[in-house]
Amino acid sequence: MFGIVRPCQHVMRKGLYADWMGHLCGLCLALRDEHGQLSRLVTNYDGLLVSVLTEAQSPASAPRRRAGACALRGFKGADVVEAEGVRLAASVSLLLAAGKMRDHVADGDGVYARRPVAAGATRLARRWSSAGTVTAATLGFDPAPLTEAARRQALLERGPASGSVATRGLPELTRPTEDAVAAAFAHTAVLTGKPHNQEALEAAGRGFGRLAHLIDAVEDLADDRASGAYNPLAATGTDLDEARRHCDAAHADLRAAVAELDLPQPGLTRALLVRETGRAVSRAFATAGTHGPGHSPGPEPGAPPGGLPPKRDPGGLLSLACAALTCCTCGLYRPAWDDDHESSFCRRCDCSGYDCCCDCGNCCSCGSGEDGCGCDCC
Template identity: 65%
Template sequence: MFGIVRPCRHGMCGGLFKEWMAHLCGLCLALRDEHGHASRLVTNYDGLLVSVLTEAQAAESSPHRRAAACALRGFKGADVVEAEGVRLAAAVSLILAAGKIRDHVADGDGVYARRPVAAVAERVAARWSTAGSGTAVAVGFDPEILVRAVEEQTRLEGVPGLRLLELTGPTEAAVAAAFGHTALLADKPHNRESLEEAGRHFGRLAHLLDAVEDLAGDRAAGAYNPLVASGTDLAAARRHCDDALLGLRLAVAELDLERRTLVRALLIKEIGRSVTRAFDMAEAAGGTRTGAESSKKRGREHPKAPHRDPRLKPDPGGLLSVMCAAMACCTCGLYRPPWDEDRYKSCGERCDASGCDACGQCGDCGNCCDCDCCSCDCCDCSCDC
């Protein structure tokens, strides 16, 4: 729901997490102020990277303001980013969310197979696409780049026999364009080439990890998945992800940044964790092959599924499921429905499950947040690095 970058307050220094939250709250408020409360449903973590990159290149390009109290912050005020980078993040989030909704409608996924739901979803997608395009134009970004990428992605999914990296191409192009535009917003045009390269690698990772996470479910439902469509197994997909991680790391190293720490924490550390988490979960679910061949044909059984908490209720589907998903999105994951596997886990348990160096296990701050300003026994330190 929120993307592949999923930072946790236990996984980074207190100062870094505060910076991250300033961008997250800034995006949420920008969506509300320009497009209404309903548009806050498209708030996602990956889109925030364009705001982070804009501020990292030139701090003066991202002014902050004091926001009023919010229930999601314990009815406290907060320092939030109010800049063109946040507006670009809002535009990208709206346009891509609209494209995803249309894709679900076209495929007839879940509740979208019902005509009344599909009709409402189409209207919402059209409204979000128009709103996002308007905001994109206002910050000097051509929205047609994203619209065409979404359309091309849909077209490629109907073409048989394509290789995996051909299928990820439209996503790579869309993210590259958004990342590259932050160089213009920050008045650092010499960064544009490296930012576009970073965007291509990040777009590839986002597409592949989404496919890996959905692999078991897509197989069971007979839905489209790029790994199955291209005949790619998890080992090959992991190699592509590792190559993209290396390319991303090299591209970030070439950037002229005034503030590098948060960018490194998100684009290198957190994405590396996401890769590990996605493939560990896929292998635990028995997704070690693509195509029709089963594990029995290879002489072994699927690994057992992780233990299910007996307190979890079954997902009822239908309107209630959609409403609960919307509630989880509106609260940035603070609310979790009774059938969510993370509902009864503490933050520390969720971090441990995702491979996070959390809850006092990281050793020292330099290993977990790439700073050298302190030496502590927990990532949640008070240094403002």
């Protein structure tokens, strides 16, 4: 899972995009240095938000170190974040990935139904869980909320503990994810010595966790229906219009919680947790074929600029090879059929007609009512 927060350098100030890359590369290298090359597979965009929040609450920027050349950076070096926040992000990523892998094995999803694959995945999940727990202990973070969330989620999806799954409401199904993210976000206040931020961080974590869970469900709905796999929207009889209302409410809660935080360096946090999450909602519902109530229809969902139809995933070995390359590059490489989809949301914008509060060159959200005019520096 690469995550729902996927900023684009075309709509983010150059300095903020470089900072985001510093956190992303810092997380990847922290996983490699402490847990081995294979653990870099759990690098994800949402996990590094823990590192971003830690730096945002500190009066000074997080320590950086010079990293060597990397193919993802055009074989150039870079200054990457090296701090406790990155290690916390690594721990959280490992624990959640381990729980997700165990869930796939238990459900027998795809290749996990094969005994050799299931046995290897179980061993790897055990290794990642142990590594994440050890790192968490060095940071004073109790991993129980994360491991417990994975167990609760599995029970909610499989077992009729209090009746059939269909009798459960959507908020009940998203609560384990909310609790896990809330715990991780709140611990950043402990690392930075800002206990007064904990309540707002927990609220932000719950909003983000709910949003991530819902967006994942929306994006997977069509495939899950076709394959008969579990999906919280289908299980609760939630249509896309209602799902959009839930997403908009979660985004509003998240935005309000971020506004309450005491952040000496708020730029990147607001850009990711306010603007980019809003873009993620629009992207998910455009792909799902709806813009929800109260939203202008716009162009054909998923269509790139110029009215050309999007390229389709060809399947087969080519699709598998591209998927592997996407994974190995942390999602920074995307094949043409993904690029066309992203291009409708990732492009330089025309700021004419907007009353921007600053001249930062990032006006895509101006006038949207989100976080002032929406510019990163506001």
